[in-house]
């Protein structure tokens with residue numbers, strides 16, 4: 001007869017059997033039986049964060065870097081509610097995260113017990129699926145089903161809420177495989193040869209075709225297929241914020257990022273295009289600007305795993321719900337070779353050298369070229385949210401697939417530092433750089449302690465402009481220059497680094513840059529580099545919120 | 559074009575699933591006229607139906623998102639849309 005296990009032990013075994021080997025979490029009353037069981041399962045490495053938000057972001061970073069499930073754990077009530085921002089981030093960007101939360105014991109449910117929160121209710125809109133476990137007999141199945149849902153189709157976060165008494169209850173445990181992914185629901189045209197022939201015909205007859213790709217390419221691993229489609233047709237390729245590093249940046253067909261802070265020639269190409277093949281993106285409002293004026297001449301082909309994304313924001317000529325790798329792979333069999341030499345020339349004519357908005361030598365260009373140089377391209381860049389994020393997206397010379405990670409859909413400040421901890425665990429053999437502003441860094445800088453205690457190696461770069469820069473920019477442009485609550489004080493970051501026992505540098509000029517970055521990159525553990533940049537530099541070009549891609553701002557409005 | 563249509567959602571007999579489907583309805587902020595949940599017909603499922611007056615595009619988006627809710631089996635609209643997304 002098989003031995004009876006407690007719910008806590010069953011949770012551990014279910015995770016181990018699914019191949020989980022690291023969890024990010026924080027203990028508390030309602031999750032203690034699980035932590036007790038964890039103690040007896042050293043193969044499950046637990047990373048003790050300093051705030052549950054960081055646990056969720058770290059699990060998300062781990063998932064994005066590894067293309068595997070990330071797992072975070074929290075206690076009931078405040079522990080669980082602290083996860084919400086991280087879950088919402090993963091939800092928006094389609095990242096598979098499993099959250100396990102403790103809950104008050106079943107007899108206490110609904111009685112406003114100590115640390116009771118309806119976390120299933122709280123997280124319903126920001127998870128793909130969640131569930132309260134009602135009996136230990138169903139625990140393993142509920143967790144396995146949640147894991148299957150997290151990774152299938154458009155990936156996303158799931159949450160399993162486990163009452164404390166269920167964690168203590170005993171049951172038999174039977175190891176079982178996670179069920180295979182279900183086929184995505186169809187939307188638009190069924191994926192058949194007719195639909196693919198129609199797409200091929202559109203591409204063949206277009207004068208100005210473009211490809212726009214998003215994170216779906218990274219999730220699906222469709223790099224080779226997309227590259228082949230681009231090279232066979234000569235279609236220039238645009239990468240959205242989350243599509244950056246899905247296509248070789250230095251490739252002659254790569255144009256850059258579209259949308260609010262997209263390059264002028266990229267947005268103008270969209271406005272002139274007659275066919276746009278969008279793959280693995282959702283045409284969100286930061287990409288399209290005003291949808292009524294978006295790509296007015298273009299027939300849009302939309303391929304995405306999420307049926308609900310197709311045709312939601314822009315009208316489509318052909319929509320196919322399916323996995324990017326599979327669909328583009330089959331599409332290639334119908335696409336005839338062609339070139340787009342005239343169109344490429346036309347776009348080249350729109351390109352202009354970037355006007356430098358920085359005075360002084362410490363510009364994003366100098367910083368990123370020095371960083372690319374010292375890392376030799378062997379790094380993952382995790383950016384936070386704000387001006388520095390846009391500079392990274394516009395200017396960092398990414399060379400490898402999936403080497404750029406950021407909070408795109410939610411735009412959650414505080415993401416970079418904890419997410420980079422997850423990236424480190426997914427890619428332990430190379431440095432990971434978390435690039436933050438002075439605002440976002442201060443949101444989760446407590447995680448340096450986590451890095452020290454758990455031996456996580458993250459390199460920290462802080463763009464210190466003394467402001468919540470992106471908001472200050474909007475105040476300058478749209479609110480009469482009234483800087484309401486955007487100047488932000490910082491501690492002495494070099495001393496802060498010292499307090500944590502890690503090396504730190506404050507860089508004020510380009511001359512000091514490379515040496516500090518190199519030493520930080522080479523140091524054995526975490527290291528911090530503060531970059532004191534110009535205070536009131538702005539991100540250009542800019543499409544005003546709700547404006548047309550045809551009307552970029554290239555200087556501050558007067 | 560704006561037209562009143564009946565949206566019918568067949569879903570698993572689970573308050574959680576019902577709550578999520580209602581959450582999607584709520585988030586779209588469309589005017590809902592009649593609303594009913596019944597448990598007739600298929601065992602193990604409930605039927606949620608509501609009448610919504612909205613643009614076709616808004617309603618199509620809503621239906622696709624409700625279909626994404628785990629535990630929703632099928633969503634139908636009557637009268638059905640004339641031109642489907644191709």
Ligand SMILES: Cc1ncc(C[n+]2csc(CCOP(=O)(O)OP(=O)(O)O)c2C)c(N)n1
Pocket residue numbers: 384385386387388389411412413414436437438439440441463465467468469470471
């Ligand atoms: C959690 C959260 N709070 C508020 C915002 C709004 N917001 C967007 S950018 C930004 C400023 C970021 O400032 P900083 O981190 O210093 O970066 P910078 O823009 O200066 O590069 C703010 C406050 C946000 N995106 N996320």
